Structure formats: structure tokens, C-alpha cells
Amino acid sequence: MTESQTSRRSPDPLGLADRCSSGVDPATFRAIMGAFPTGVAVITSYDRTGHPRGLTCSALCSVSMDPPLLLLCVNGNSGALRAIRDSAGFVVNFLREGRDWLSQLFASASPDKFSRVAWRRSVATGLPWLSEDTIAHADCQLVSDVEAGDHAILIGLLVSGSAPVHTAQPLLYWQRTYASWPGTETSTVDQTTTVVTTVVPTEPPDNGAADPSPPTHRRYRIP
Numbered sequence: 001m002t003e004s005q006t007s008r009r010s011p012d013p014l015g016l017a018d019r020c021s022s023g024v025d026p027a028t029f030r031a032i033m034g035a036f037p038t039g040v041a042v043i044t045s046y047d048r049t050g051h052p053r054g055l056t057c058s059a060l061c062s063v064s065m066d067p068p069l070l071l072l073c074v075n076g077n078s079g080a081l082r083a084i085r086d087s088a089g090f091v092v093n094f095l096r097e098g099r100d101w102l103s104q105l106f107a108s109a110s111p112d113k114f115s116r117v118a119w120r121r122s123v124a125t126g127l128p129w130l131s132e133d134t135i136a137h138a139d140c141q142l143v144s145d146v147e148a149g150d151h152a153i154l155i156g157l158l159v160s161g162s163a164p165v166h167t168a169q170p171l172l173y174w175q176r177t178y179a180s181w182p183g184t185e186t187s188t189v190d191q192t193t194t195v196v197t198t199v200v201p202t203e204p205p206d207n208g209a210a211d212p213s214p215p216t217h218r219r220y221r222i223p
């Protein structure tokens with residue numbers, strides 16, 4: 001997709017600099033927004049050198065049925081954001097239950113996130129797809145890119161994807177805690193040390209595939 005086909009960034013397109021001032025500090029904002037439970041996705045793309053890049057993302061929702069659009073909000077400093085802009089596309093990988101380790105991996109600054117996960121090229125865009133650890137994926141072309149504060153709102157057009165089979169369960173996230181539906185498994189992100197500990201063993205995947213997840217109780221530190 002060319003730059004003219006993608007609605008590109010302009011400085012402060014929403015005019016927020018003039019209109020926005022708030023007495024709410026970041027911790028309060030995080031606490032309020034953390035009250036809203038979500039699923040967890042990993043957004044993947046290629047950078048301009050052809051290396052796969054990705055980040056964990058929960059600021060994600062559907063936008064439109066016709067055409068099929070979804071949106072993500074990504075920090076302006078994200079390395080994966082640059083890759084998404086370079087490729088003018090991304091894959092939304094909706095994580096399966098028990099993949100809290102994978103969520104933490106893609107939320108880290110690790111330079112080789114993809115060496116520890118199974119992935120292949122997606123059907124439509126050819127972008128990286130985490131095929132073994134997801135319950136669904138959405139293969140998207142980037143059609144709009146709007147700066148909003150310190151994040152970018154990215155709108156993607158779904159050009160391909162896969163929906164969950166009835167046996168697949170999602171990874172859930174609420175108040176810095178991972179869980180499974182209907183709540184048989186949890187792991188907590190420690191507020192002060194940002195260390196994650198899985199406290200209940202992970203079930204093997206329902207499709208019979210080899211489970212690539214590392215042993216439970218393994219700890220991941222976010223750099």
C-alpha cells in the first residue's frame with residue numbers, strides 16, 4: 001500500500017495540544033483504564049530490513065463491519081510501530097490461554113522475540129503470523145494512522161484471518177493480572193518489580209499440537 005493510500009500522520013491532527021490539559025496523573029489513568037478487562041494480542045509486522053517485529057497490545061477494538069476495520073493504539077516510541085508503518089500492514093494475533101509468557105516476551109525489549117515462538121507468513125499480506133499460540137488472527141492493511149497524544153491510532157482493513165474454533169480459549173488481562181476463561185488460571189504482574197509468575201500450571205493446547213510454552217513458574221522480567 002502506498003503512502004497516498006494510507007492516511008498518514010500530521011502533527012497533532014486532533015488539535016489536542018490546544019484543547020487538552022488534565023490534572024489526572026499517569027498512575028491514576030492506568031488504574032482507571034486497568035479496571036477494563038481485555039484479551040491480549042501480539043501485533044506483528046516486518047521492518048524495512050525484513051526482520052519480524054512485534055509488540056503486545058490490549059488497546060484494540062473493532063471499528064466497522066463494512067468495510068471490516070479494527071483499530072489499535074500503539075506507543076509512539078514502539079519499535080514495532082516503525083515496522084508497521086514501513087510495511088503499511090500488521091497481523092493481530094489473539095493469544096490463547098496460558099500464553100502469558102508470550103505476552104511478556106513481546107512486551108519486553110528482547111531483540112530476538114521471534115526466535116522463541118512458532119510463526120509463518122500470513123496468507124494475504126505475507127506478514128508474520130504466530131500460528132501456534134493464537135485462537136484467531138486478523139491480517140490487516142494499514143489504512144489510517146493518526147497521532148493522539150503519545151500514541152498512534154492505527155486503523156487496519158481486514159483482508160484475511162481465522163476465527164476461533166469452539167475449543168480454543170483466550171488469554172485474558174485485568175488489573176495487570178492474566179487469566180483464562182472462565183478463570184481457572186491466573187498469573188500476576190507484580191506492581192513494583194514487574195515480574196510475572198505463573199501460579200497455576202498451564203493446560204496443553206486443545207488441538208493436540210506440541211506446546212512450545214516454557215515450564216510454568218518461569219519468571220519474566222520486563223526490562
Ligand SMILES: Cc1cc2nc3c(=O)[nH]c(=O)nc-3n(C[C@H](O)[C@H](O)[C@H](O)COP(=O)(O)O)c2cc1C
Nearest residue numbers: 055056057058059073074075078079080106107108
Ligand atoms: C498486557 C499488555 C498490554 C499492552 N498493551 C499495549 C498497547 O495497547 N499499546 C502499546 O503501545 N503498548 C502496550 N503494551 C506495552 C508494549 O507491549 C511494550 O511497550 C513493548 O515493549 C513494545 O515493544 P516494541 O518497543 O519492541 O515495539 C502492553 C503490554 C502488556 C504486558
